[in-house]
Each structure stands twice: as C-alpha cells, then as structure tokens.
Amino acid sequence: MEIKQLAVNDAAPMDLLLLADPSQEMILSYLRRGICYIVKWEHETVGVYVLLETRPHTAEIVNIAVAAAHQGKGIGKTLILHAIRLAKKLGYYTLEIGTGNSSIHQLALYQKCGFRLNYIQHNYFSKHYKEKIMENGIHCVDMIRLTMELNEIS
Numbered sequence: 182m183e184i185k186q187l188a189v190n191d192a193a194p195m196d197l198l199l200l201a202d203p204s205q206e207m208i209l210s211y212l213r214r215g216i217c218y219i220v221k222w223e224h225e226t227v228g229v230y231v232l233l234e235t236r237p238h239t240a241e242i243v244n245i246a247v248a249a250a251h252q253g254k255g256i257g258k259t260l261i262l263h264a265i266r267l268a269k270k271l272g273y274y275t276l277e278i279g280t281g282n283s284s285i286h287q288l289a290l291y292q293k294c295g296f297r298l299n300y301i302q303h304n305y306f307s308k309h310y311k312e313k314i315m316e317n318g319i320h321c322v323d324m325i326r327l328t329m330e331l332n333e334i335s
C-alpha cells in the first residue's frame with residue numbers, strides 16, 4: 182500500500198470522492214484549494230482524502246473515502262492517521278472532521294483515531310441536500326463536528 186500526494190496534472194479519483202460527498206461541484210471547489218492524497222493498492226487507486234485549511238491554524242479532512250471492495254481492511258484508519266501527521270507537520274493547531282448523525286461507522290472510526298465530539302450543526306443535511314438521506318435505518322439530518330487538538334498528540 183502506497184500513500185502519495187496527487188500530482189498537479191493527475192486527475193482526482195472522482196468516483197471515490199463522490200462516495201463521501203454527493204456534490205461534484207463542492208468536491209471540485211475544495212480540490213482546487215486543498216491537498217489531496219491517494220492510496221494505491223497494486224496500481225489501483227483505492228482510497229483518497231482531502232485536507233483543507235478552513236481557518237487560521239485549522240485544517241479539516243473535507244473528504245475521505247475507500248473503494249467499497251477495500252473497506253474494512255484498515256485503509257480508512259491509515260489515511261486518517263496520515264492526515265493527522267500531515268496536519269501536525271504543516272503546523273496546524275486543530276484538525277476537524279464532520280459526519281452525519283447516521284454515520285455510525287465513521288463516528289466510531291474518527292473517535293478511535295482520537296477525534297472528540299465538538300458540536301452539532303442542526304439540520305445541515307436537510308437544508309443542503311435535496312434528497313432524503315437514509316443510512317443504517319437513520320434519517321441523516323444533522324452534521325456532527327469532531328475536532329482534535331494537534332499539540333496534544335505526540
């Protein structure tokens with residue numbers, strides 16, 4: 182498994198990015214401003230994340246995705262730990278990530294990686310997405326925001 186920064190002339194793996202964010206317009210917008218890393222497995226791109234500066238000293242993992250056939254093998258966790266080390270190396274104080282109230286797997290994964298629950302953006306998904314989102318039998322309406330203070334990790 183090889184994690185590398187997407188080269189300037191390389192196309193981003195849009196099929197993977199769309200697994201985490203249904204808005205291609207949003208994806209193209211933050212790809213232009215953020216840093217994109219991909220993970221290769223036997224020459225195939227199987228994972229991606231995008232790190233974006235959102236405020237002074239603060240970065241956010243705005244997209245993270247692993248190809249369906251490769252999920253559950255630890256690639257997502259490896260990418261998050263990579264993003265944490267990168268954000269710290271780049272000098273950010275705080276790293277953030279957000280997910281839906283129905284995203285049980287993601288909430289478990291992010292907390293296992295050291296993120297703490299911060300606040301809730303009530304009705305975020307019902308306001309910003311036209312389609313009703315159902316996941317794990319739960320209506321996804323709120324965005325759960327998680328945060329990590331990078332000076333607290335070694």
Ligand SMILES: CC(C)(COP(=O)(O)OP(=O)(O)OC[C@H]1O[C@@H](n2cnc3c(N)ncnc32)[C@H](O)[C@@H]1OP(=O)(O)O)[C@@H](O)C(=O)NCCC(=O)NCCS
Pocket residue numbers: 200201245246247248251252253254255256257258259279280281284285286287289290293
């Ligand atoms: C979210 C995603 C990136 C995770 O990637 P992944 O490679 O499948 O995740 P991993 O295999 O690294 O799993 C990491 C951990 O989550 C844990 N986990 C998964 N489901 C869990 C659950 N229901 N309860 C508790 N822990 C769970 C795993 O046990 C593992 O922890 P461990 O290493 O301590 O055993 C991937 O599922 C994905 O691309 N999903 C679609 C896109 C998406 O939702 N992106 C995030 C948008 S917010």
